[in-house]
Amino acid sequence: MSEMNxxxxxDLLPAYALGILEEQEVSLIHSHLTDCQQCRAELADYQHxxxxxxxxxxxxxxxxxxxxxxxxxxxxxxxxEESERTHTSKLIVQPEAQLENPSLGEVIRSWLAGxxxxxxxxxxxxxxxxxxxxxLTNTSEEPPSPQDRPNFPWRRPIIxxxxxxxxxxxxxxxxxxxxxxxxxxxDGLPVLETDQQYQLWLNTEExxxxxxxxxxxxxxxxxxxxxxxxxxxxxxxxxxxxxPEGGSQAPTGERVxxxxxxxxxxxx
Amino acid sequence: MRRVAQGDESALGVLxxxxxxxVFSVSLNMIGNRQTxxxxxxxxxxxxxxxxxxxxxxxxxxxxxxxxxxxxxxxDILRRENVRPSGHSLTWASVGEEAVSNENTxxxxxxxxxxxxxxxxxxxxxDTHQQVLALAFFAGxxxxxxxxxxxxxxxxxxxxxxxxxxxxxxxxxxAPVAKDG
Numbered sequence: 450m451s452e453m454n455x456x457x458x459x460d461l462l463p464a465y466a467l468g469i470l471e472e473q474e475v476s477l478i479h480s481h482l483t484d485c486q487q488c489r490a491e492l493a494d495y496q497h498x499x500x501x502x503x504x505x506x507x508x509x510x511x512x513x514x515x516x517x518x519x520x521x522x523x524x525x526x527x528x529x530e531e532s533e534r535t536h537t538s539k540l541i542v543q544p545e546a547q548l549e550n551p552s553l554g555e556v557i558r559s560w561l562a563g564x565x566x567x568x569x570x571x572x573x574x575x576x577x578x579x580x581x582x583x584x585l586t587n588t589s590e591e592p593p594s595p596q597d598r599p600n601f602p603w604r605r606p607i608i609x610x611x612x613x614x615x616x617x618x619x620x621x622x623x624x625x626x627x628x629x630x631x632x633x634x635x636d637g638l639p640v641l642e643t644d645q646q647y648q649l650w651l652n653t654e655e656x657x658x659x660x661x662x663x664x665x666x667x668x669x670x671x672x673x674x675x676x677x678x679x680x681x682x683x684x685x686x687x688x689x690x691x692x693p694e695g696g697s698q699a700p701t702g703e704r705v706x707x708x709x710x711x712x713x714x715x716x717x
Numbered sequence: 718m719r720r721v722a723q724g725d726e727s728a729l730g731v732l733x734x735x736x737x738x739x740v741f742s743v744s745l746n747m748i749g750n751r752q753t754x755x756x757x758x759x760x761x762x763x764x765x766x767x768x769x770x771x772x773x774x775x776x777x778x779x780x781x782x783x784x785x786x787x788x789x790x791x792x793d794i795l796r797r798e799n800v801r802p803s804g805h806s807l808t809w810a811s812v813g814e815e816a817v818s819n820e821n822t823x824x825x826x827x828x829x830x831x832x833x834x835x836x837x838x839x840x841x842x843x844d845t846h847q848q849v850l851a852l853a854f855f856a857g858x859x860x861x862x863x864x865x866x867x868x869x870x871x872x873x874x875x876x877x878x879x880x881x882x883x884x885x886x887x888x889x890x891x892a893p894v895a896k897d898g
Contacts, residue, residue, distance in 0.1 A: 460879055463878060463881075463882030463883065464853070464860065464878055467850075467853050467882070469857065469859050470860075471859065494890070495882055495886060497886075497889070498882055498885045498886050500781045500785070501831055501889060502850075502854050503743045503788060504784075504828065504832040504836075505835045505836050505839050506746040506809075507742065507746060507809075508810065509738070509741060510738055510741070511738070511741040511755050511758055512751075512755060515737065515741075516734075516737070519733060519759055519762050520726065520729075520730070522759060522763055523726065654789060654793075
């Protein structure tokens with residue numbers, strides 16, 4: 450199966466909404482949806498139908514004791530989260546009897562003594578600042594005027610880790626709170642051959658979309674705005690691979706950066 | 718959901734009272750085993766508790782979010798364990814069968830209306846279309862798996878799913894109307 454015409458794509462939209470298509474068919478539909486607003490609208494209708502289908506199940510009541518089991522199950526989760534909040538507040542708020550007028554170095558050391566993500570975040574902030582300073586001093590473009598600059602709040606950034614292919618690389622995804630906009634910043638990626646580019650993949654259990662195709666500068670750095678056929682916040686995992694120039698319909702090359710999801714990240 | 722995200726266990730209890738029956742019913746219809754369906758229900762609400770800060774009301778109602786998680790989780794189990802419940806048949810609820818047990822909130826009233834609409838719409842489909850849609854949606858079978866299971870041509874299965882969904886799309890095209898009185 451190589452290509453489909455528009456009618457063939459539309460015929461598959463109901464099955465796509467049910468999540469029962471083969472991977473090849475899904476990939477072809479994704480490519481088409483990027484450019485076809487009519488098909489995206491039609492797909493939204495079928496997805497609405499699929500959302501309602503569970504309501505047509507015959508109804509049954511679970512065991513009355515199930516609720517109690519749920520509350521018992523979440524109790525350790527709640528206790529762990531409260532413990533982490535208490536630990537964090539102890540690191541930040543120093544009792545007066547033990548520490549008076551802490552120096553900047555002592556504050557930084559106490560902050561770094563916390564969970565492992567803290568030094569990682571600090572390093573990334575430094576890398577980003579350095580990258581932005583480099584861009585500002587080297588770009589010849591006029592910065593956008595205040596009225597043109599997007600002004601929307603950001604979610605917690607998604608931090609991508611380098612693989613064996615590019616262990617020094619770092620990637621950060623910023624997605625706006627409303628999920629409509631996103632930016633990828635990468636640093637430390639190897640400069641590729643002229644017939645190759647990097648490609649960002651946006652994934653759920655059922656979907657794989659292309660978010661960007663890009664090259665990096667001499668320092669291995671790039672900041673790029675994301676474009677996706679679906680709201681960015683629905684995607685759960687992300688990866689960047691090496692692809693032929695212009696990108697591919699599905700990943701074909703080595704993976705250089707990956708974010709495998711919150712569960713895998715939290716299991717570290 | 719805001720209160721759940723803030724760690725309010727009583728708020729989780731409220732959501733459980735409101736949606737557990739729905740989650741359990743969908744899972745039971747798909748997997749055919751009460752114990753497994755109850756485990757899935759526990760998993761879903763535990764995940765809701767852990768991921769409540771990622772919920773975006775702009776994207777979907779809580780019920781939609783829960784149904785999506787339930788279906789995906791149950792299909793994962795069906796595929797991972799490579800089982801299809803023996804002797805278990807996937808069914809659609811009858812028109813007139815009791816929907817939600819109470820309508821204390823706006824969303825519960827909305828759910829009741831939507832349940833009635835979707836059940837009436839499914840009931841208008843030919844039995845053959847209901848059958849393939851049930852296998853596709855509740856069992857997660859692909860076109861070819863359905864064709865193999867029912868000993869039908871692949872094209873027939875694709876056509877029935879396509880026409881069934883198109884008819885449902887047409888029947889559900891208008892938003893639910895509030896009850897009188």
